[in-house]
Amino acid sequence: MRELIIDGELVKKFNPVHLEHHEFLPIAVENSRLITARSPRAVSNHEFIRNVGQLTTGYDTSFYTIQSELLKHELKLIKQGIYHRMLVSEKQNVVAPRGNILSVISNKGGVGKTTVSIELAHQFARLGLKVLLFDLDLGNADVSNKLKLFPENTLYNFFNKQVELDDLVVETEYGFHFIPGECGEFKLANMTWSQKQRFFRHIQNISFKYDLILFDLGAGITRHVIDFALMADDSCIVTTPNDIISGYAAAKAAFGRFVEINSKQTMSEGESREYTYSPWFILNQVHNIRHGNNLYQSLKQTIDQHVNQNSVFKITPEYLGSVVSDRDRLVDTYAKREIIGLRHPGSELALNYQQLASKYIGSGLDEDYVKPQRGSGLKRFVRMLGITSKF
Ligand SMILES: Nc1ncnc2c1ncn2[C@@H]1O[C@H](COP(=O)(O)OP(=O)(O)O)[C@@H](O)[C@H]1O
Ligand SMILES: [Mg+2]
Numbered sequence: 001m002r003e004l005i006i007d008g009e010l011v012k013k014f015n016p017v018h019l020e021h022h023e024f025l026p027i028a029v030e031n032s033r034l035i036t037a038r039s040p041r042a043v044s045n046h047e048f049i050r051n052v053g054q055l056t057t058g059y060d061t062s063f064y065t066i067q068s069e070l071l072k073h074e075l076k077l078i079k080q081g082i083y084h085r086m087l088v089s090e091k092q093n094v095v096a097p098r099g100n101i102l103s104v105i106s107n108k109g110g111v112g113k114t115t116v117s118i119e120l121a122h123q124f125a126r127l128g129l130k131v132l133l134f135d136l137d138l139g140n141a142d143v144s145n146k147l148k149l150f151p152e153n154t155l156y157n158f159f160n161k162q163v164e165l166d167d168l169v170v171e172t173e174y175g176f177h178f179i180p181g182e183c184g185e186f187k188l189a190n191m192t193w194s195q196k197q198r199f200f201r202h203i204q205n206i207s208f209k210y211d212l213i214l215f216d217l218g219a220g221i222t223r224h225v226i227d228f229a230l231m232a233d234d235s236c237i238v239t240t241p242n243d244i245i246s247g248y249a250a251a252k253a254a255f256g257r258f259v260e261i262n263s264k265q266t267m268s269e270g271e272s273r274e275y276t277y278s279p280w281f282i283l284n285q286v287h288n289i290r291h292g293n294n295l296y297q298s299l300k301q302t303i304d305q306h307v308n309q310n311s312v313f314k315i316t317p318e319y320l321g322s323v324v325s326d327r328d329r330l331v332d333t334y335a336k337r338e339i340i341g342l343r344h345p346g347s348e349l350a351l352n353y354q355q356l357a358s359k360y361i362g363s364g365l366d367e368d369y370v371k372p373q374r375g376s377g378l379k380r381f382v383r384m385l386g387i388t389s390k391f
Contacts, residue, residue, distance in 0.1 A: 292322025
């Protein structure tokens with residue numbers, strides 16, 4: 001066993017600050033010790049993770065003075081999964097597989113979808129994923145409002161065929177890329193079939209460039225919002241202690257459409273029908289973790305009793321986790337064009353977002369874990385639109 005020690009004492013010599021922030025940049029291995037230096041904020045997370053992966057490959061890494069369990073877990077994820085994926089595609093000179101699309105939905109506005117989407121995008125980027133945050137809230141451009149990012153072109157220009165989707169991508173200072181939504185009259189509901197098809201083609205292309213794409217969808221569960229939610233490989237329903245019924249309603253509405261898509265149409269050769277819809281749930285604004293767990297359990301029970309009893313199609317919800325209520329910190333942070341993960345990295349709020357991201361990525365690496373296959377979302381969308389071309 002080749003052992004590599006990441007030594008907190010050594011790290012401290014370079015700069016004590018970054019240990020608190022759990023950010024460090026490996027620069028060399030010397031006498032089986034990983035020497036690190038402080039990672040300035042501007043350092044690309046991708047480079048950082050690549051560096052960790054490169055330096056720790058071949059070692060059975062142990063962590064000595066670094067106490068944080070979460071940090072250990074994150075480094076394990078980095079070593080097992082993400083870095084491996086990049087390395088394999090690079091070595092074999094093949095294109096990395098299409099990135100996963102995760103949609104964030106809710107029945108009501110104001111439950112915390114956009115905040116969760118932004119903070120998750122940052123946390124995924126921290127873990128080394130190449131992330132695109134896509135503001136699909138076409139009435140409100142919610143991400144732009146929060147981060148005060150108003151690029152010249154928005155989705156509106158894309159749908160008017162003035163620009164391509166690629167042209168809309170902006171880099172942010174938070175480690176992820178971003179496609180802006182629109183504040184105006186244009187709604188998903190107004191999209192024509194050919195606009196949807198064009199959107200689909202572009203998303204399909206762009207998904208090869210990212211490890212993860214997050215859709216922040218507008219409030220409500222109209223047919224159009226749900227179609228976009230189901231276009232994603234995974235959906236995540238955000239709800240709060242005051243809106244549990246709405247969370248249940250969102251799951252049921254998405255499930256209704258899911259069943260419709262999977263029961264009606266004849267499947268083409270080699271395509272299998274999906275029987276279980278597995279949305280993730282996030283309980284936002286809870287008092288504490290136990291509060292979140294309890295609420296989730298009752299939500300799950302309601303689904304089992306009212307939906308799953310007599311149907312071949314089932315909802316098998318999964319719990320991504322909870323986020324504590326901390327309005328003061330959020331308001332103060334966003335007023336300064338900051339995000340929680342950077343401004344208050346040690347806070348419970350930041351830790352919660354970190355845990356959500358870790359759980360989402362970790363679930364994909366767990367061998368016992370059976371999730372819908374990658375690509376199922378876009379295939380679903382093909383069926384919705386009735387596109388006949390081979391996919
Ligand atoms: N964990 C939380 N604790 C306290 N307030 C929150 C939390 N998450 C979000 N909020 C607040 O709730 C409001 C709505 O959040 P937002 O993300 O815009 O929701 P949505 O996108 O669902 O409309 C914002 O004022 C936001 O600061
Ligand atoms: Mg929003």
